[in-house]
Amino acid sequence: MADKAIGAVMVVGGGIAGIQSALDLADGGFRVYVIERSPSIGGVMAQLDKTFPTNDCSMCILAPKLVDAGRHPNIDLKILSEVTGFKGKPGNFKVEITRKTLSVDLDKCTGCGECAEICPVEGTNPFDENLGVRKAIYVPFPQAVPLVYTIDRSMCIGCGECERFCGPNAIVYDMEETVTESIKVGAVILAPGFEEFDPSKLTAYGYKDYPNVVTSIEFERMMSASGPTGGHILSPLDGRIPEKVAFLHCIGSRDSSLGITYCSSVCCMYSLKEAIIAQEHTPGLKTHLFAMDFRAVGKQFEDYRIRAEEELGIKITKNNRIGSIEEDPVTRKLTIRYIEGDHILDEEFDMVVLGVGLRPPINGDYLARTFGVELNEHGFTAHSTFKPLETNVPGVFVAGAFRSPKDIPDTVAEASGAAALAAAVVVEGRGDLVTEIEYPEERDVEGQEPRIGVFVCHCGTNIGGVVDVPGVTEYARGLPGVVFADDNLYTCSADTNKYIANMIKDHDLNRVIVASCTPRTHEPLFRQTLKEAGLNPYLFEMANIRDHCSWIHMHEPNEATEKSKDLVRMTVSKARLLEPLVKPRIPITPRALVIGGGLSGMTAALEISEQGFEVDLIEKTNALGGNLRRVTHSITGEKPQDILKETIAAINERKLITLHTGTEIETLTGYMGNFDVTLKDGAVLKVGAIVVASGAIEYKPTEYYYGRNPNVITQLELEEEMTKGAFAPKNVIIIQCVGARDENHHNCSRICCTTSMKNAIALKKANPNTNVYIIYKDIRTYGFNEDSYLEAARLGVVFARYSDESKPRLSYTKKGLVFRVFDRFTNTEITIAPDLVVLNAATHPDPKNKVLAGLLKVPLTQEGYFLEAHMKLRPVEFATDGIFACGLALGPKFISESINQATAAAGKVAAVLSKDFAEAEANTAEVDSEICTGCGTCIQVCPYSAIERGEDRKAVVNAVLCKGCGTCVATCPELAIDIHHYSNEQLYQQAIALIKNGGGA
Amino acid sequence: MMTPPAKAKDKAANAAPWEPKIVAFCCNWCSYAGADLAGVSRVQIPSEFRIVRIMCSGRIDPELCVRLLREGLDGVLVLGCHPGDCHYIDGNYFAEIKMEWARHLLGKTSFGSERLLLDWVSASEDQLFATIVTDFIDSVKQMGPNPIDDDGSQDIRDELDAVRMTLSDFRLRALMGKVRTIRDKGNVYGENVKRSELDALVGDAVESEYLRNAILVLAREKDMSVPELAERLDRDPQLIMKHVVRLRQRNALEFTKIEGNDPLYKTMGGF
Secondary structure (H helix, E strand, O other): OOOOOOOEEEEEOOOHHHHHHHHHHHHOOOEEEEEOOOOOEOOHHHHOOEEOOOOEEHHHHHHHHHHHHHHOOOEEEEOOEEEEEEEEEOOEEEEEEEEEOOOEOOOOOOOOOHHHHHOOOEEEEHHHOOOEEEEOEEOOOOOOEOOOOEEOOOOOOOOOHHHHHOOOOOEOOOOOOEEEEEEEEOEEEEOOOOEEOOHHHOHHHOOOOOOOEEEHHHHHHHHOOOOOOOOOOOOOOOOOOOOEEEEEEEEOOOEHHHOEOOOOOOHHHHHHHHHHHHHHHOOOOEEEEEOOOOOOOOOOHHHHHHHHHHOOOOEEEOOOOOOOOEEOOOOOOEEEEEEEOOEEEEEEEOEEEEEEOEEOOOOHHHHHHHHOOOEOOOOOEOOEOOEOOEOOOOOEEEOHHHOOOOOHHHHHHHHHHHHHHHHHHOHHHOOOOOOOOOOOOOOOOOOOOOOEEEEEEOOOOOOOOOOOHHHHHHHHHOOOOEEEEEEEOOOOOHHHHHHHHHHHHHOOOOEEEEEEOOHHHHHHHHHHHHHHOOOOOOOEEEEEOHHHHHOOOOOOHHHHHHHHHHHHHHHHHHHOOOOOOOOOEEEOOOEEEEEOOEHHHHHHHHHHHHOOOEEEEEEOOOOOEHHHHHOOOOOOOOOHHHHHHHHHHHHHHOOOEEEEEOOOEEEEEEEOOEEEEEEOOOOEEEEOEEEEOOOEEEOOOOOOOOOOOOOEEEHHHHHHHHHHOOOOOOEEEEEEEEOOOOOOOOOOOOOHHHHHHHHHHHHHHHOOOOEEEEEEOOOOOOHHHHHHHHHHHHOOOEEEEOEOOEOOEEEEEOOEEEEEEEEOOOOEEEEEOOOEEEEEEOEEEOOOHHHHHHHHOOOEOOOOOEOOOEOOOEOOEOOOOOEEEOHHHOOOOOHHHHHHHHHHHHHHHHHHHOOOEEEOOOOOEEEOOOOOOOOOHHHHHOOOOOEEEOOOOOEEEOOOOOOOOOHHHHHOOOOOEEEOOOOHHHHHHHHHOOOOOOOOO | OOOOOHHHHHHHHHOOOOOOOEEEEEEOOOHHHHHHHHHHOOOOOOOOOEEEEEOOHHHOOHHHHHHHHHOOOOEEEEEEOOOOOOOOOOHHHHHHHHHHHHHHHHHOOOOOOOOEEEEEOOOOOHHHHHHHHHHHHHHHHHHOOOHHHOOOOHHHHHHHHHHHHHHOOHHHHHHHHHHHHHHHHOOOOOOOOOHHHHHHHHHHHHHHHHHHHHHHHHHHHOOEOHHHHHHHHOOOHHHHHHHHHHHHHOOOEEEEEEEOOEEEEEEOOOO
16 A cells, blocks of 8 residues: 555644644644744734734634644644655655754643743843843743743853753753654645745835834734733834824835835735724824725725724825835934825824735745745745646645735635645545544443542642642632542643542542633643543533632732632532533535536535545536636636636536536525535435535626617626637727725725736737726735736836726717726826727626525625625634635635635535534533423524524524524523523522532522 | 612721622633733732633623622623624624613612623733723722622612513513614614614613512512502602503502502512
C-alpha cells in the first residue's frame, strides 16, 4: 500500500486562514499539522479590536476557534516552527520542520505566568505594535494558544529567576536551540498571511518623526479594550485625547512610485471602521477620511458607509491622495492639504492614521522557493481564475492574504475551500491518522446520593499566594454532599489528573469539582479525566477562584479566601443537582443536495463527489451554466465558454452526481443528516446536507432608455454582441452603478467596475480608434483588479466621475443619443454623442429566494440575498446545521470567489457526510408536555428553528438542533421548558447558596 | 426610592461590617470571558460579587432575579454580549426586553429597581467589566442591606411577591416573547407597529397585571375592601374596582362579606 495517500495535511501559518483550514480538515477525519512561526496561533485577527461591517469584537469571535484548535485531538500545533525542507508527490510529501526551543519545555509549561511576574527585564510588546510593555519571558497575548511562555533571547539577560520560580520545572536553559523533525503529509496548505506596509521610508508622512502619525494597526491596538491604552485613543505625543483625527488611504497601495500598483482591498473599510469605533470611544471626536476612491465592495458594506456618513457625521473626501503631512513645530498639530471641488484646503488634525497596505508575507519568497510555488508580479501566489486555490505544484494549495490582499470572510472561505481540495487529495487516508481514545464504560450513578470530590488548585502562587487554599479545602470538606477534598499545586498537570481519576475510584465519587481557573479553557481537560475514570463528563463543575478571585483581589487575601469559599459552596450546591448527559447522536445520510446548476452549484457538486459522496444537483432551467453562459471572455485570458463546456461534461460523466433539470423543490423537511426533499417533478430525495447555490440575476434597467433604444444595452448584452463580430461602435459610454448604490438599492455590486475594465480593454484592443468613456462614482477595482484599471487608462479609456447630486443625463433626439455629465474630477460638464451606451446593470438577488428561504427555514438579508451564519467567520454556513450556501446567492462576487465559496461549502458538506453520526449539544432544552399549552412563543424566540409543534400542537424541542442558549426557557409563558445543565433549580440553588448555606427552599 | 427601614441601619452599625451579597450572571462567550481577561490583566476590583456562569444572557428569567432579591440577595447583575455580538444570534436582545420589564416592575415598588442591572461586556473589555461591577457594588452599598427580612418590611415583601407573580404571568410572558418580532418584523398584517404604540400597549398590560397581582397578594391573608386596596396601592378606587371585577371573572378573588358599605374580597386558593 505504498501509494495510498497519507491521511494528514500540513497547514503553514496559524492565522485565521490556517486555523479554519485545520479545523475543517480535523473535523473531516484527517490529522493536521499547523506550522506557526510565532509563539501563538491567532495571527493579525487577534490584534484587531472590532471587525467590519458588524463591529463584532474580534477576539470574542476568534478566541473560541483558538481554543478549539488548541484542544482538537487531530490537530498538532507546531509553534515557533518553520518549514525547512519539502519533497515527495501529492498524497505523500515529506516536510522538514525546524522549531526554535527557546529554553521552555512546552509540554511542562502550564501557562501560570509566575516566570513573567518575576522576570526583571521589560521591553516593548510587538503584539501591541510596541506601544505596550512585556517581559523577556512572555506570552504574546492573554488568550494565546497554546498558552505557554517563551523567552525572547534578544531581551533575556540570563539572570535565572524564571527557572527558580517555575513550579513545573519547565525552564531548561541548556536546551538544544533548534529541533528538526520530518513530517509525512498528503497535502499542504500555505496560509502565511501578509505583512503590513512599513511607512517609515515615506518620509513625507513623517511617520518616524511625528509621534501623532500612527499606522492603522497601531491605532487598532489603541482602540482595543485590552490594548496598551485600554481602549482609549490617546495621542502618543502627550497622552491627551485627540479632537480631530485624519485617516489617509492607500499608504503603500495603488502607488506606482513604490512599484506597488495593486489595491490592498481592505483599507477603505478598516479605516472607516476605525473612524466609527474611535468616534464611539471618544465623545466629540471628529474624523475625516481621505481616499482616491472609496471601495466598499463587500456585503452590506455600503450600508455601513452610509450610516457612518449620515448618522455619525464621518467625513469622507474622495479624489485625494494625500502626499505629505506637515507638523507645526510649536503646536505639534498636523496639517493636511487637499482638494475639494475647485479649492485647495489646509486642515489641521491632532492625529493622522496611515491606512497601510497589505504586502506579501515576510517569508513569502522563502516559502515559494521551498515549495516550488510560482509568485505573480506583485509577490503573491499565482493562480488561474478557474482554479483559484491551486498552485503550479499539485497537492499544494494557498488560502488567504498570500493569494491576494483580502478581508476576513474571503480568507475564511478560501481556507475552507483549500481544506476541501486538500481533503480530496488525501481522501483515501481519511480516518487513518486520527486519534481515537477508548473510554471505560460509564458508571451508572442514577439514584445515588451525591458523593462530591473537590480539588482546590494553588496554581503555583497564582491562587495560593493570595487565597488560603488549605483553608478553602478544609471548608469544602464540611459542605453537604462533599466526601473528599484536597489541594493541588497544579490541578491541570498530567500527574494531578491521574490523581483525580484515582480518587474518583478510591472514594467512589459521583460528582467532581475543580476550584481553579476558567472553565472556558480547562473544562474540556477535566471532563476528559472524568470520562477516563468512567464518570459521565457532565458530572463536573468548576469554581473559578483564580481569574475571578485571586487575580482581581490580589491585595485582599481575607476577602479573596471568603469569596473562594462562597464560590466553592455555590458550585457544590449546583453539583448536587448535576445529572449525567449524553450528546444526542444524529445518523447521517451520506448524500448531498446542491440547489442551482450555475458555476457555483456545479463546482460544489463536483467537489463533494471528489470526496466520494453522492450528490443530487437540481437546476430550475433546462440547462446548466447559469450566468456563466453569458460571460464570453475573462480578464486573465481564459475562455469561460470552454471551461463551462468542460465543467458540464464533468458533471455528466460523474457517476456520483444525479442531475435534475427543469425542476424545483416542492417540499423540504428534516434536519442535518436527514433531510427529506420532494421535487416538483415528483422525485423524492433523502440527503444529509444541502448547498444553496441558486445564484442571482442581472438588474433590468428602467433608466437611460433601456429597452426603448436599441443602442442602450447592458454589460452582459455587450459581451454577447462582441462575440458576434462585425461590431465596431465609435463612441461607447459605459455607465456604472445602474441599479446599485442608489436610493432603492444601497449596496455595491462588487464586480461591475472590473467588468467594465475588461470590456473597455477588449473594445480598445479590437479597435484602438474606438472612444470608450467610463462614467463612474468610484472605481472599485480592488486587489489585483487594479491592474485592469491601469491598463484601461493606458489604452486611452476616458474616465469621468459623477455623484448623486449630478447624475449622468441621456437624451434621445432624432440625430441620436446625447450624453451629458458633470465630471467631479475636472469640475467640468462633458457632452458626448455616443453610438452605444452600455449600462453596468447591477447584480440583484433572485426574488425566488424568498420561497427557497422559507422552505429551508434560513434567513435573507433585507436586500434579499441569503444571510450566512456569521458575516466574518462562517461565510458559507447557515446557523441551521447541515445547510450551506455559496456564490451569488449570498451576494455579488467574481467567478474565482464563487468557486472558492463553492469549494468551501463542498468541504463543509463532506465533513458532515464523512461521519456515521454527528454529535449535538447535550445541554439542551426540554418541554414538559403536561404543562405546555401550545402557545408557540418558544418557537418564535428560538434562533435555530429547533422547536416545533408536535401532534397535539404542543412544543417539542429537537435535541439535535438545540444549541442550549436557554432563551426559550426564560421566555416560556407557562414555565414549561427547562434546560439540562443550566436548569432553573440548578441556577437558583447555585445563586441562593451565596446567602443560604444549606441551599434554598 | 425607598428609605432603608430602621433595622437595616442598626444591622449595618452594630454587627460585623456588612458586605453586600451580589450574584453576577455572566454569559460564557463574552462577559464571562471579559471577567477572565480582567483576571489575566490583574485588574483590581472590589471583591463583593460572585459570578454564576450561564451560556447566554437570554437564559436568565427575570422571575429568577426577583426571586433571588426576594430571598435576600443584595443585588443581581446580568452581563451579556453587546447587541449584535450574541453567540446565539439574538439571545441578548431577549434578555434586554425581559430585564427592562423586570426593572420597570420593580420601579413600581418601594424596593426600587436599582438592585437589578443588565449590561454588556465583550471578551476584550476587562476594564469595562471592572467599571460596571465596581459601580454596581458601590450603588448597592449606598442602598444598604436588602431590607426584605427586616421587621416592618411586609409591604416590600408583598410588593416583590406581586412582581414575581407578574413576571410569571402567562399573558405578559407571551407578549414579551413577541415584542421583538413585532418591533423588528412588523405585525401579522405586515404593518410596522409604531414603537410608541407598542410601548404603550406593553406598559398598560404590565401595569394592569401588576395591580391585579398586588391585589391578590394583599387579599391573601386578610379580607380587603376596594377603598382599602386603593389606599394601600395608592391608586384610584375606580381603577381598583375594574381589576377586582376582572379578578373575580378569573376566579382568583372571591367575595366574602360586607362590612359597612364595603364588600370584602379574599384571594382564592391557588393564587
